Amino acid sequence: MSAPDLYFDHAATTPVDPVVAAAMAECLASAPGNPAATHAAGRAARDRVEAARAEVAALVGAPPAAVVFTSGATESDNLAILGAVRAAGSARHLVTLRTEHRAVLDACRRLEREGHRLTQLKPGRDGRIDPAAVGAAIGPDTALVSVMLVNNETGVIQDIAAIAAECRRRGTLLHVDAAQAAGRVPLDCAALDVDLLSLSAHKIHGPQGVGALVVRRAPRPALAPQLLGGGQEGGLRAGTVAVHQVVGMGIAYRIAREQGAAESAALAVLRDRLWAGLGGLPGVLLNGAADGRAPHILNVSIEGVDGEALLAGLGELTVASGAACGAESGEPSYVLRALGRDDALAQASLRFSLGRGSSAAGVDAAIAIVAAAVRRLRSLAPA
Amino acid sequence: MSGPAYPPAVLDLFLRAPGAGRPDGPGWASGEAREPLSATHVRVHLKAADGRIAALRWEARGCPYTLALAALLSTQAPGRPLGQALPDIRALARELDAPVGKLGRFLVVQDAMAAAVLLLVPRPA
Numbered sequence: 001m002s003a004p005d006l007y008f009d010h011a012a013t014t015p016v017d018p019v020v021a022a023a024m025a026e027c028l029a030s031a032p033g034n035p036a037a038t039h040a041a042g043r044a045a046r047d048r049v050e051a052a053r054a055e056v057a058a059l060v061g062a063p064p065a066a067v068v069f070t071s072g073a074t075e076s077d078n079l080a081i082l083g084a085v086r087a088a089g090s091a092r093h094l095v096t097l098r099t100e101h102r103a104v105l106d107a108c109r110r111l112e113r114e115g116h117r118l119t120q121l122k123p124g125r126d127g128r129i130d131p132a133a134v135g136a137a138i139g140p141d142t143a144l145v146s147v148m149l150v151n152n153e154t155g156v157i158q159d160i161a162a163i164a165a166e167c168r169r170r171g172t173l174l175h176v177d178a179a180q181a182a183g184r185v186p187l188d189c190a191a192l193d194v195d196l197l198s199l200s201a202h203k204i205h206g207p208q209g210v211g212a213l214v215v216r217r218a219p220r221p222a223l224a225p226q227l228l229g230g231g232q233e234g235g236l237r238a239g240t241v242a243v244h245q246v247v248g249m250g251i252a253y254r255i256a257r258e259q260g261a262a263e264s265a266a267l268a269v270l271r272d273r274l275w276a277g278l279g280g281l282p283g284v285l286l287n288g289a290a291d292g293r294a295p296h297i298l299n300v301s302i303e304g305v306d307g308e309a310l311l312a313g314l315g316e317l318t319v320a321s322g323a324a325c326g327a328e329s330g331e332p333s334y335v336l337r338a339l340g341r342d343d344a345l346a347q348a349s350l351r352f353s354l355g356r357g358s359s360a361a362g363v364d365a366a367i368a369i370v371a372a373a374v375r376r377l378r379s380l381a382p383a
Numbered sequence: 384m385s386g387p388a389y390p391p392a393v394l395d396l397f398l399r400a401p402g403a404g405r406p407d408g409p410g411w412a413s414g415e416a417r418e419p420l421s422a423t424h425v426r427v428h429l430k431a432a433d434g435r436i437a438a439l440r441w442e443a444r445g446c447p448y449t450l451a452l453a454a455l456l457s458t459q460a461p462g463r464p465l466g467q468a469l470p471d472i473r474a475l476a477r478e479l480d481a482p483v484g485k486l487g488r489f490l491v492v493q494d495a496m497a498a499a500v501l502l503l504v505p506r507p508a
Contacts, residue, residue: 306422308446312389312397344422380403381444382415382426 004362006369008319010203010355011152011180011297017205017356020251024207027244035241036232045243052250056212059253059260060178060197061188068213068233069246073179074103075226076198076213077146079237080175081107083223084144084196085116088173091143093117097129098338099153101177104146117141125340126289127156135166142170148177150185153322153335153351154288155297157185164193173221179203179211183256184264184294189214195221201245205356206252210245213237267354268295270363274352275300277367281374287336287349296354301336302370305377307347313373317366322349389447390480397447402457404440406430411440414498416491423449423488425495427456429468431503436460436468443492448485452492455479460496468500469493 007015016024027048033041035049050064057064070076081104085094096108098120105120112118119137123129134145145167149160160176167174175196181187183204189197197214201207215223215236229238256263275298278284283303302310307323322333332346341349352366389397406413406428415426423445430438439460441453455478456470472489481489 304444306445306449309397309444309450312394312447343420347421377444380400380442380450382424382442383405 004359004365005357006317006362006365007357008317008352008354008362008366010358011155011351011353012320013202013208014205014355015357016202016207016248017252017255019255020206020248023251024244024248027247033243035243036230048243049241049246052246052253055250055254055257056199057214059182059187059257060199060214061190062197062214063217065234066189066214066217068215068236069241069249070211070213070233070237071209072202072211073101073177073198073200074211075237076200076211077101077103077175077177078107079213079223079226080196080198081144081146082111082226083236084173084175084221085111086224087222088143091141093119093139093142094144094146095119095121095134095137095142095172096146097121097123097148099123099127099151099335100146100148101152101179104148104175104177108146116143122338123156127151127154127287127339128289128292129158129163131159131162131166134163135170138166138170138172142172144173144175146175146177148180149187150178150180150294150297151288151335152180153297153320153333154299154339155180155294155353156288157181157292157294160192160194167195168193180294180297183253183260184267184296189216196223201249201252204252204256207245207248210242210249212249263356264295267358270354270358270360271295271298271352273360274298274354274363274367277364278370281371284374285345287339287341298352299336299349300352301341301345301349302374303345303348304381305348305374307332307344307349309377310348310350310373313376314369317369319366320351320353322351323347393447393451393479393481396451396454396479399454400450401454402440403442403450403454405442406440412499412502414495414500414502416494416498418487418491421445421488423491425449425453425492427453427492427495427499429460429496429499429503431465434465436463436465439496441492441495445488445491446485448479448481449488449492451479452481452489456492456496465500465504469497 033045035046173195179200199212287299336346426442428440
């Protein structure tokens with residue numbers, strides 16, 4: 001019997017689905033063609049790109065023409081935020097949340113340094129923002145609101161439809177980072193009424209290095225391209241489209257469309273099993289709301305232990321941590337601090353994220369490993 | 384493994400934790416120190432005989448380097464004269480291949496040890 005899969009970092013990246021890998025390999029091995037070229041090889045490449053575009057669009061309830069391929073969600077966030085605000089003329093104000101991904105926050109801060117005004121709203125302790133608070137922050141010069149659908153650290157889901165209604169009422173564009181949402185929660189651009197939506201492939205068993213920005217068709221928001229060159233992707237993203245990457249994303253999104261609902265239901269059961277086990281340990285606190293969460297993410301803080309020592313004691317268990325040692329910034333998780341956790345609890349936090357290889361046996365093993373590590377560290381600590 | 388890679392000696396000391404524990408009877412002197420920002424908390428227990436450290440035990444909440452240093456001291460301190468009991472933190476940091484950023488936490492261990500040593504050194508009349 002093989003050992004259970006102890007990889008619990010699917011929110012960072014997922015293993016590429018073998019079907020995706022095979023399709024990408026076939027694409028790389030076949031005759032090359034630049035999809036911008038007019039000859040037969042170019043047309044063949046373009047057909048592959050358009051088929052992938054249709055798959056991505058189908059998963060998120062958008063027309064294929066709305067999908068702009070990028071190098072990933074980070075680039076999509078940058079294109080949406082920098083592109084929308086720089087194209088907005090006199091509107092010089094942005095609204096976002098303190099708990100957004102760094103790709104959003106850093107793009108917003110760049111604009112702030114360039115003279116734009118930035119409002120960073122603080123969500124409640126449950127990680128949710130009141131849509132009315134977003135509406136109240138919008139002023140006559142607000143160019144863009146950016147709020148993520150599923151938080152990458154806590155899994156908390158925001159009420160995007162209600163936030164979109166606030167934006168619509170005030171005539172402001174809404175950008176949504178949906179990198180953690182695609183394939184994991186129902187996602188329908190038309191129903192959510194968003195203007196710009198960032199997507200990633202590798203969070204859903206596709207390849208790294210490719211993503212998309214969905215740009216509403218009507219009314220189409222003005223976007224200033226951030227990469228200049230050959231005018232690809234409707235002039236919004238210059239550079240030769242990486243056909244094999246895009247093909248991989250298309251297959252990953254097709255699989256997510258066909259299997260995502262069943263997978264998400266199974267992942268929610270595993271997540272609840274994980275919380276039932278971890279939450280039963282003394283001093284283990286759930287980060288974020290107890291309900292309205294994505295099925296694949298669980299974030300906990302553990303009292304009475306050092307975050308870095310906890311992580312070092314987990315052996316082969318692969319999880320993400322809020323400890324400074326595990327973060328490039330050298331600071332404990334800013335997301336958890338925004339939710340009111342102190343530095344020690346933000347440090348001593350673990351994010352478990354589940355995916356296609358996750359199993360009940362793996363979850364049970366993870367609970368046992370964490371319980372043993374916590375017990376040991378507490379036994380070493382001064383009473 | 385989820386965390387950063389540690390030098391093998393650090394990981395070994397952290398996982399084995401030699402010397403970890405509380406005093407098991409009378410005759411121990413205990414000192415402690417804290418660093419609130421990182422919530423590091425170290426308690427060092429010393430037993431002396433004939434003006435030398437006879438045994439060192441420790442309790443600690445801290446990063447793997449902090450625990451590894453306390454464990455290392457428990458193996459190195461016994462036999463040292465009380466007057467020379469305090470460790471050379473920089474030398475130990477080099478021995479453990481610790482990043483500079485960990486020196487602050489090492490000082491917590493040193494402070495806890497110094498507090499314990501002070502209780503054992505005879506005061507001038």
